[in-house]
Structure formats: structure tokens, C-alpha cells
Amino acid sequence: MSEQNTSAIAGPVLIIGSGLLGASVGLGLRAQGAKVFVSDVSPTVEAVAQDIGAGISVRAEAARHGSSETQPAKVLTEQPQLVVVAAPPDVTAALVIEALEDFPEATVIDIASVKGPILHEVLASGVDASRYVGTHPMAGRERSGPVAARGELFTSRPFVICRHDAARAESVRLAQTLGVELGSTITYLSVEEHDRSVALISHVPQVMSSLLASRLQETPLYALGLAGQGLRDTVRIAASDPGLWIQILSANAEPVVQTLYGVRDDLERLIATLENPTAPGARLDIAQLMSEGNAGVARIPGKHGGSPTAFAHLTVLVDDTPGQIARLLHEIGELGVNLEDLRLEHSPGQPVGMAELAVNPNEHDKLVQDLTSAGWKVVR
Amino acid sequence: MSEQNTSAIAGPVLIIGSGLLGASVGLGLRAQGAKVFVSDVSPTVEAVAQDIGAGISVRAEAARHGSSETQPAKVLTEQPQLVVVAAPPDVTAALVIEALEDFPEATVIDIASVKGPILHEVLASGVDASRYVGTHPMAGRERSGPVAARGELFTSRPFVICRHDAARAESVRLAQTLGVELGSTITYLSVEEHDRSVALISHVPQVMSSLLASRLQETPLYALGLAGQGLRDTVRIAASDPGLWIQILSANAEPVVQTLYGVRDDLERLIATLENPTAPGARLDIAQLMSEGNAGVARIPGKHGGSPTAFAHLTVLVDDTPGQIARLLHEIGELGVNLEDLRLEHSPGQPVGMAELAVNPNEHDKLVQDLTSAGWKVVR
Numbered sequence: 001m002s003e004q005n006t007s008a009i010a011g012p013v014l015i016i017g018s019g020l021l022g023a024s025v026g027l028g029l030r031a032q033g034a035k036v037f038v039s040d041v042s043p044t045v046e047a048v049a050q051d052i053g054a055g056i057s058v059r060a061e062a063a064r065h066g067s068s069e070t071q072p073a074k075v076l077t078e079q080p081q082l083v084v085v086a087a088p089p090d091v092t093a094a095l096v097i098e099a100l101e102d103f104p105e106a107t108v109i110d111i112a113s114v115k116g117p118i119l120h121e122v123l124a125s126g127v128d129a130s131r132y133v134g135t136h137p138m139a140g141r142e143r144s145g146p147v148a149a150r151g152e153l154f155t156s157r158p159f160v161i162c163r164h165d166a167a168r169a170e171s172v173r174l175a176q177t178l179g180v181e182l183g184s185t186i187t188y189l190s191v192e193e194h195d196r197s198v199a200l201i202s203h204v205p206q207v208m209s210s211l212l213a214s215r216l217q218e219t220p221l222y223a224l225g226l227a228g229q230g231l232r233d234t235v236r237i238a239a240s241d242p243g244l245w246i247q248i249l250s251a252n253a254e255p256v257v258q259t260l261y262g263v264r265d266d267l268e269r270l271i272a273t274l275e276n277p278t279a280p281g282a283r284l285d286i287a288q289l290m291s292e293g294n295a296g297v298a299r300i301p302g303k304h305g306g307s308p309t310a311f312a313h314l315t316v317l318v319d320d321t322p323g324q325i326a327r328l329l330h331e332i333g334e335l336g337v338n339l340e341d342l343r344l345e346h347s348p349g350q351p352v353g354m355a356e357l358a359v360n361p362n363e364h365d366k367l368v369q370d371l372t373s374a375g376w377k378v379v380r
Numbered sequence: 381m382s383e384q385n386t387s388a389i390a391g392p393v394l395i396i397g398s399g400l401l402g403a404s405v406g407l408g409l410r411a412q413g414a415k416v417f418v419s420d421v422s423p424t425v426e427a428v429a430q431d432i433g434a435g436i437s438v439r440a441e442a443a444r445h446g447s448s449e450t451q452p453a454k455v456l457t458e459q460p461q462l463v464v465v466a467a468p469p470d471v472t473a474a475l476v477i478e479a480l481e482d483f484p485e486a487t488v489i490d491i492a493s494v495k496g497p498i499l500h501e502v503l504a505s506g507v508d509a510s511r512y513v514g515t516h517p518m519a520g521r522e523r524s525g526p527v528a529a530r531g532e533l534f535t536s537r538p539f540v541i542c543r544h545d546a547a548r549a550e551s552v553r554l555a556q557t558l559g560v561e562l563g564s565t566i567t568y569l570s571v572e573e574h575d576r577s578v579a580l581i582s583h584v585p586q587v588m589s590s591l592l593a594s595r596l597q598e599t600p601l602y603a604l605g606l607a608g609q610g611l612r613d614t615v616r617i618a619a620s621d622p623g624l625w626i627q628i629l630s631a632n633a634e635p636v637v638q639t640l641y642g643v644r645d646d647l648e649r650l651i652a653t654l655e656n657p658t659a660p661g662a663r664l665d666i667a668q669l670m671s672e673g674n675a676g677v678a679r680i681p682g683k684h685g686g687s688p689t690a691f692a693h694l695t696v697l698v699d700d701t702p703g704q705i706a707r708l709l710h711e712i713g714e715l716g717v718n719l720e721d722l723r724l725e726h727s728p729g730q731p732v733g734m735a736e737l738a739v740n741p742n743e744h745d746k747l748v749q750d751l752t753s754a755g756w757k758v759v760r
Contacts, residue, residue, distance in 0.1 A: 138606055152697050152734075152757060158606045187606065197603030200595060205614045208592045210673030211646050212585060215639055217676045223577030226518055226538045226567065227680050233613040234585045238677040242670035246663045253657035259595055260651050266591050267647065271640050277633040283626045290622035293590030296597045297618040300607050317532050323713025325722070330710045333703025342705070342722065354532075377532065 007034035008177045011081025014039065014058075014072055014103075016095055018049035020148050021111060021137070022086030026054030027151035028182045037061065037080070039072045049146040073102035082174055085110040089247040093121035100127045107131050107171040109178065113198060114251040115162045115191040123166065133175040134162040136194060137184055138202075152183070159184030162191045199255035203248060206237055207260065213238030229343075266292075311340045312364035316355045317377035325355060328376065335370055337363045387414035388557045391461025394419065394438075394452055394483075396475055398429035400528050401491060401517070402466030406434030407531030408562045417441065417460070419452045429526040453482035462554055465490040469627040473501035480507045487511050487551040489558065493518075493578060494631040495542045495571040503546070513555040514542040516574060517564055532563070539564030542571045579635035583628060586617055587640065593618030609723075646672075691720045692744035696735045697757035705735060708756065715750055717743045 013029055015022045018038040026036045026049060036055030040046035043059060050057035062068060062075040069075050083099040083106045085092055092112040099108045100122075108131055112118055115134045122129050139157040159179035163172055179186045189197065213235040216224065249256060266289060273285040318324045332339060341358035359367055371378045393409055395402045398418040406416045406429060416435030420426035423439060430437035442448060442455040449455050463479040463486045465472055472492040479488045480502075488511055492498055495514045502509050519537040539559035543552055559566045569577065593615040596604065629636060646669060653665040698704045712719060721738035739747055751758045 138608060150695075155697070157608075160606065187602070189602065193600075193602070197600070197606055200599045200603055201607045201611050204595060205592060205611045207650065207669075208588050209610075209614055210670055211643050211650075212588045213674075213676035214646060214669065214672035215580060215584060215642055215676060216679055217672060219580045219676075219679065220573075220577070221679070221681075222567070222569065222573070223580055224680050226540065226577055227581045228518060228537075230589075230617045231581050231585050232680060233616050234589055235673075235677045235680070236613050237610045238673035240670070240674075242667045242674065245670045246666045249654065249666050250657040250663060253654040257651055257654040260647065260654070262595055263591050264644075264647055264651065266594060267640065267644055270587065270591075271637055271644065274629065274633040274637040274640070277630045283630060286626045286629050287622045289587075289594065290590055290620070290625050292594035292597060293615070293618035294593075294620075294622065296593035296595060296599075297615045299596055299599065299601070300604050300612060300615070301601075315530070317535070323710070325719060326706060326709030326711075326713035329706030330703070331706075333706035339705060 007032035007181060009034050009082055009174070009181065011035075012037060012076070012078055013055075013082045013084060014076065014080040014099075014106075015049075015055060015084045015086055016040075016072070016099060017085060017087035018046050018054060019086070019145055021139075021153070022084065023049040023052065023054040023146035023149035024139075024151060024153035025084055025086060025111070025137075025178075025182065027052065027149055028154060029178075030055060031151045032181050034181075037072065037076060039070075043070075045146055049149070052146060052149060054146065054149060071102075079103055080106050082106060082178065083108045084178070085112075087112075088244070089114055089118075089251050093118045093125075096122050096132060097125045097127050100129070100131060104128070107133065107174045109133050109135050109171075109175050111135055111137055112251075113202075113248055114195060115160075116195045117251050119162065119164055119191050123164075129164075129166045130168045131171050132164075133167050133171050134164075134191065135175050135179065136160040136162070136198070137179070137182065154179075155183035157184050158187050160187050160189050160194050162189060162194050164191065195252050196255045199252055199259055203252055203256045204259045204263070206240060206245060207249070207256065208263070209235055209238040311358035312361040314357050314359070314364060314368055314371075314378055316357065316371060318355050328355060328371075331371065331374055331376075332357070332367065335367065337367050387412035387561060389414050389462055389554070389561065391415075392417060392456070392458055393435075393462045393464060394456065394460040394479075394486075395429075395435060395464045395466055396420075396452070396479065397465060397467035398426050398434060398526055399466065400525055401519075401533070402464065403429040403432065403434040403526035403529035404519075404531060404533035405464055405466060405491070405517075405558075405562065407432070407529055408534060409558075410435060411531045412561050414561075417452065417456060419450075423450075425526055429529070432526060432529060434526065434529060451482075459483055460486050462486060462558065463488045464558070465492075467492075468624070469494055469498075469631050473498045473505075476502050476512060477505045477507050480509070480511060484508070487513065487554045489513050489515050489555050491515055491517055492631075493582075493628055494575055495540075496575045497631050499542065499544055499571050503544075509544070509546045510548045511551050512544075513547050513551050514544075514571060515555050515559070516540040516542070516578070517559070517562060534559075535563035537564050538567050540567050540569050540574050542569060542574050544571065575632050576635045579632055579639055583632055583636045584639045584643070586620060586625060587629070587636065588643070589615055589618040590620075691738040692741040694737050694739070694744060694748055694751075694758055696737065696751060698735050708735060708751075711751065711754055711756075712737070712747065715747065717747050 012035040014037045015026050016039050018040040029036050038049040038055040039058040046057045058072045058075050085095045087095050089112045092110045096110050122132050137154045137159045139153050161175050273282045343356040368378050392415040394417045395406050396419050398420040409416050418429040418435040419438040426437045438452045438455050465475045467475050469492045472490045476490050502512050517534045517539045519533045541555045653662045723736040748758050
């Protein structure tokens with residue numbers, strides 16, 4: 001961590017809410033040398049955020065001046081240039097409004113994962129909203145709290161900025177600077193575009209994964225023992241925190257439910273088809289659902305924004321012993337081949353697995369040849 | 381490939397249907413030195429299977445005797461000890477019945493992914509079903525045809541054997557020998573247990589993934605550009621072949637639809653909740669769905685059959701350059717640490733990624749320390 005301030009944000013930054021995301025923002029900005037204060041409703045969370053280097057605790061700053069004050073506005077002697085509200089969605093708007101009132105010169109940014117309801121509440125409050133900009137750094141972890149924070153959490157991840165008509169250019173620029181300093185990829189969307197987008201790419205997938213995983217509650221264990229990678233991948237995000245998702249789904253209910261209507265229609269149609277699977281047209285109905293799924297998944301951009309089908313795949317059989325995969329990847333690296341993707345596949349109770357590798361198509365054949373020559377069990 | 385017959389299957393094996401799965405069975409048995417014949421309704425598929433070493437083409441064998449016959453029963457001079465029917469589900473029962481009639485000494489096994497309807501058709505046909513055993517080697521690839529075949533396809537994968545009351549012990553033993561020679565893990569289930577199990581762990585996940593992916597058809601591209609690993613994992617299997625899934629879902633419609641009723645009920649409840657997200661009890665309803673998802677996913681056994689929560693995770697920041705991941709894994713191997721799982725995470729348009737590693741909990745802290753000392757950017 002550099003002590004020199006190379007940050008483009010000259011003034012102090014105040015982070016309100018110093019859990020996983022707030023503390024990660026703090027760590028990211030501190031790494032650029034910015035002066036950061038952290039504040040949290042929980043004294044412990046605030047203290048841990050300071051301990052891991054995310055910024056100066058507002059309570060600690062107060063104590064330095066012999067005060068037991070906990071409100072940033074009453075503690076900070078220097079006005080923050082930027083306030084980042086990194087609190088749960090259901091309290092975000094209130095904290096944004098309070099910060100706009102407390103710090104009449106500061107730009108106030110929030111990073112909650114739903115944007116429309118917050119903007120509307122801020123605008124409706126009558127506060128000076130020209131200094132408010134909503135953002136959504138699209139990253140998270142399956143754990144929470146400042147202990148899980150890391151400065152690189154937002155590196156290479158999309159950072160959505162939701163401009164609004166009342167926002168001043170200077171505040172929007174500051175939001176962009178924040179995204180850049182966190183190493184993110186900036187995208188500008190309206191709050192409506194943002195909320196509809198995350199409904200489709202994040203909130204409905206979460207619902208579908210949870211709906212499916214819920215069915216596993218009564219599945220016999222012998223059946224679960226047969227589970228392969230398909231099931232594991234499909235239900236992975238069903239392990240997410242219910243507390244957070246209550247807030248997200250409540251706040252973004254309308255775009256989510258609009259998409260779920262489409263799911264319900266397709267599901268009703270499939271159920272009717274499967275209730276009478278030998279009826280004329282039944283097979284065509286199933287084919288149509290499957291083909292529509294094919295068409296949908298094909299539209300997701302691949303890594304590096306490339307076409308999802310642009311890579312060639314090969315599979316290598318690996319023993320499950322220390323260093324085996326390393327040795328494989330070392331040899332691939334020695335051959336100068338860049339691995340575009342890697343997936344390990346295992347089965348319960350067995351010490352052998354498959355490494356599925358994705359590479360550029362023009363490197364595929366030679367790699368298969370070279371690895372085979374080197375004694376690896378390679379399959380296309 | 382050994383030319384010495386170390387296979388426990390002494391007599392010839394006839395494989396009917398030499399696509400991906402049939403040719404993979406052939407390759408696996410040939411690797412043990414068994415004598416294998418391959419047959420397919422398509423002359424090309426049969427010829428390719430022979431070319432890749434999966435066995436002797438029945439048509440080629442006929443030609444060797446100056447005949448243009450294609451029916452195995454009219455070509456083979458030696459009776460097969462084992463016939464493996466590896467055909468699409470909708471023709472499997474007919475081929476099993478024909479093989480039982482053609483080869484009155486042979487054990488006939490099928491490997492289709494739905495078992496009840498096939499057994500019932502075989503029993504109802506009046507043929508001698510005591511030599512029939514249904515099996516399901518639970519493996520597959522996203523590609524098809526004998527070119528994609530590999531002898532290790534079933535290695536470490538579950539191999540379900542569905543005994544039935546009329547099956548003779550000798551034939552069941554032969555099915556088990558086949559599974560063992562393919563390197564699989566044997567599981568005995570009734571056809572009902574099997575079909576209900578695969579509905580839950582394979583067919584319904586496929587349906588849910590396709591239903592979700594179908595929604596992406598009209599998603600704006602800017603929204604898809606924000607997609608993270610959660611969406612990608614959830615819709616991965618939606619890229620599967622519609623032709624195969626028409627057959628699977630038709631054949632196993634009843635257990636699938638029973639599970640989909642539960643999905644529909646939960647979905648209806650969630651839609652009603654999200655239509656009125658501020659109503660009393662709405663948040664509790666969402667919490668319940670999410671928690672049920674948590675409970676379901678927690679029941680899936682981890683790799684090696686261990687508890688799904690038994691591993692500790694750490695994340696390492698890696699540049700997307702050749703050899704970076706290799707170097708990382710090499711160092712992990714040098715430290716004697718066995719990697720339990722590995723996931724690469726990337727974002728479109730960016731050259732940096734995260735490697736999420738899973739290790740035994742007692743190796744976690746030291747590994748974090750050692751990798752950090754070695755200059756890696758490690759986060760818990």
C-alpha cells in the first residue's frame with residue numbers, strides 16, 4: 001500500500017457502511033493513497049475496517065479529539081470531497097439524503113444493487129440531488145463483513161453509473177474516477193436500464209437457482225450422490241444470503257416479476273406437455289423450449305467480450321495429487337499457450353478428474369499434439 | 381492400448397450404436413484388451429468408431445467374408461458374451477428385445493438415461509428378459525458422435541445398475557464388470573429410484589436452466605455485457621442438444637412433472653409476493669424461498685463424497701498471461717498442498733482474473749501466508 005497519494009480524488013473520502021463492499025472500496029482507494037474515513041452503525045464493523053487498512057474509523061478520529069461522538073458530520077474537521085454510501089439497500093436512500101444535508105459540498109454516491117427506488121426517494125426528499133450519483137460496482141462475495149473485504153474486489157468488474165437529469169457533471173466525473181481507481185470497467189445506464197438489466201442477469205437467475213435448489217430438500221441422499229457438474233453449477237448461487245436477497249428482490253420486484261411471468265408461461269406450457277407426452281406436438285413443444293434456451297445462452301458474451309463460441313476445448317485426465325494440475329498448466333505455459341478458461345471436473349469418492357481447457361482455436365491442435373507427446377491423456 | 385486381453389469379459393462384446401457413448405464404451409473395453417464389435421445404423425458412424433479404435437466394424441467384418449450384410453446376428457461367427465445397446469432412448473427397448481432374440485446366450489445391457497419405460501417394454505415383449513440388465517453410466521459431453529468419444533469418459537463417474545426381479549445373477553455380475561472396467565463407481569438402484577433420481581438431479585435442472593436461458597433471448601446486449609459468473613453457471617447446461625432432451629423428457633415425463641409442480645407452486649407464491657412486495661409477510665415469503673434454496677444446495681455432497689462445506693477457500697489475483705496460473709499452481713504443488721477445486725473468474729474486456737481455490741481447511745492459513753510471501757495477491 002502506497003503512502004503517497006496518487007489518487008485522483010484529492011479530498012478525503014467518507015465511506016458510510018464499512019462491511020464487505022464499503023471496506024473493499026476503502027482498501028481500493030487507500031491503495032492509491034487517498035485519505036479515507038470509515039463509518040458504520042456497528043462499532044465492531046467500523047473498527048475491523050480500520051484494522052484491515054480500509055480507512056480511519058470515525059469513532060477513533062472522535063476519540064483522538066476526546067469525543068465520543070459517532071456521527072461523521074460532527075467528527076470530521078475537514079469536509080469530505082466524496083461520500084460513498086455502502087449500506088444495505090433498505091437504508092441507502094435515507095443515508096444518501098442525510099449525507100447530502102450533512103456535507104453541502106460533497107458528491108454523494110451509493111453502491112446499492114438496485115438503483116431506481118433510491119433515486120426516486122432522493123429526488124422526492126427535496127434535498128439538493130445534483131450532488132448525488134447512483135452507482136453499482138458489480139461484484140460480491142459469498143461471504144460478508146469487512147474481514148472478507150479486498151481492494152481488488154472490483155478489479156475488472158463492471159461499474160455501472162446511473163446519471164440522472166439533475167446530476168451535475170462534476171459529480172458524475174467523480175463517480176467515474178471512483179470506478180477507474182477501483183480498476184473497474186465503466187458503463188453508463190439509466191436507473192430503469194440498470195434495474196431491468198440486473199433483474200435479468202442477476203435477480204431472476206438467483207430466483208431460478210433457489211427454486212431448483214429448494215426441490216433438493218427432500219431428494220434422497222442416494223440421488224444427490226449421483227449429482228454431476230450440471231446440478232452443481234445450476235444451484236451454486238442458491239447458497240447466497242437470504243437477508244440481502246429479501247432487500248434486493250423487494251426493491252426490484254417489478255422488473256423481476258415481469259420476467260417471472262415469462263418463466264411461468266413457459267413452465268405452464270412444459271407441464272401441460274409433460275402431462276401428456278405422447279400427444280401430437282408434444283415433442284415439438286419440448287424442442288422449442290430447449291432451442292429457446294440454446295438461443296438465449298448463445299447471446300452471453302464470452303470472456304474478454306469475445307464470442308461465446310470462439311474458444312476450442314480439450315480435456316486432460318489428471319490424477320488428484322498435489323502438483324498434477326500445476327505441472328499440466330506449467331507445460332501449457334511453457335508452450336506459450338494462453339489458457340482462456342479452465343474447469344476441473346470430479347466425481348464424489350474418486351481420486352481422478354478431468355481438466356477441461358479452453359484455448360484459442362488456432363492453438364488447439366498443436367497443444368493436443370504437444371501434450372500427448374509429453375505423456376498426458378488428452379482428448380478433444 | 382494393450383493388445384493383451386486383461387479384460388474380465390472373455391467373450392466378444394457387441395456394441396449397438398457407436399456414437400459418443402457407444403464408442404467410448406468400446407474404447408474403454410478395448411483399452412483392457414477386450415474383443416469388441418461396433419455396429420451402427422449409420423455406416424459412417426460405424427466406420428469412424430472403428431477408425432478411432434473403438435472396435436471392429438460389423439460391416440467391415442462382413443466385407444472380410446465377402447458379404448454386404450449389416451445385421452450383427454448375420455455377420456458375427458462367434459456369439460457375443462455381452463451386447464451393449466448404446467442407442468437413443470426412443471429406439472433402445474426395440475434394440476434390446478432384438479438383441480435378446482438374436483443372441484440367446486448373451487447378456488444384453490442398455491445404457492440409456494431413462495430406465496423404467498425400457499424395462500417395462502422389454503418385460504411386456506415376452507422375450508427372455510433374464511439376460512437383460514439396464515444401466516446408466518452417468519457421463520456425457522456437450523458434443524456428440526464417435527469423434528468426441530474417449531475411453532475415459534466414464535472414469536470416476538457413477539454407473540447405475542438397475543437390477544430387476546427377472547434378471548439372472550450372472551448378467552447382473554457382467555453389468556458390474558462392465559462398470560468396473562470403465563473405471564466407474566457402481567450404484568444399484570431400482571428403475572423407479574433411478575428415474576426419480578435423474579429427474580431431480582439432471583432433468584429438472586436442465587429444464588430450469590433452459591427456462592432461464594430462454595429469457596435471455598430478448599435481453600439487451602448491454603445487459604448481457606454485465607453478466608457475471610452466476611448467470612454463466614446457471615445457464616451453462618441450457619446449451620445442450622434439444623434432440624436428445626426431447627427423448628429424455630418425454631421418456632421420464634412423470635417424475636419430471638411431479639417435481640415441476642413443486643417449482644410451479646413456489647414460483648406462483650413468489651410472483652404473488654413480488655406483485656405486492658410491501659404487503660405484510662412479503663419479506664418473510666422471500667426469506668423462506670431463499671432459505672429453502674440454501675437448505676437444498678447444502679445437501680449436495682462435495683467432491684470425494686465429503687461434506688460440501690468441508691473446504692476452505694482463498695482467492696488469488698492473476699494476470700491473464702501464459703503461464704501465470706501454471707506458476708501459481710506449481711508453487712501450490714511445491715508446498716505439498718492438494719487443490720480440491722479451482723475456479724477462474726474473468727470479466728469481459730479485462731486482462732485480469734481471480735483464481736478461486738478450495739483446499740483442506742487445515743492447509744488454508746499456511747497457504748495464504750506462503751503465497752503472500754511469494755508475492756501473490758491473495759485474499760481469503
